[in-house]
Amino acid sequence: MHAGVAALDAVQDLRHGRVLKAMARLFQRSVAQSAASIFEVAPLVASLARGGEVSGARERSPDMREAVHSRNSNSKAQMMNVSRQQ
Numbered sequence: 001m002h003a004g005v006a007a008l009d010a011v012q013d014l015r016h017g018r019v020l021k022a023m024a025r026l027f028q029r030s031v032a033q034s035a036a037s038i039f040e041v042a043p044l045v046a047s048l049a050r051g052g053e054v055s056g057a058r059e060r061s062p063d064m065r066e067a068v069h070s071r072n073s074n075s076k077a078q079m080m081n082v083s084r085q086q
Contacts, residue, residue, distance in 0.1 A: 003035040007026065
């Protein structure tokens with residue numbers, strides 16, 4: 001979140017002609033750490049958004065995977081029923 005806020009603030013600085021201040025915002029150590037965290041989890045978030053699994057989750061807890069699959073199947077069935085009723 002910090003990197004996103006810093007980027008928006010930098011854009012505002014650029015709009016007002018404060019180029020050096022915009023660059024200073026983007027190159028702070030805390031902004032770099034925040035951006036690194038975002039890039040570190042981005043592949044995981046993208047995989048989960050596509051309905052994928054967390055790497056190694058199958059080996060760690062097959063029961064949990066089955067529970068999640070069952071819950072997702074039930075949710076899909078409920079959504080289909082609601083769609084049909086409308």
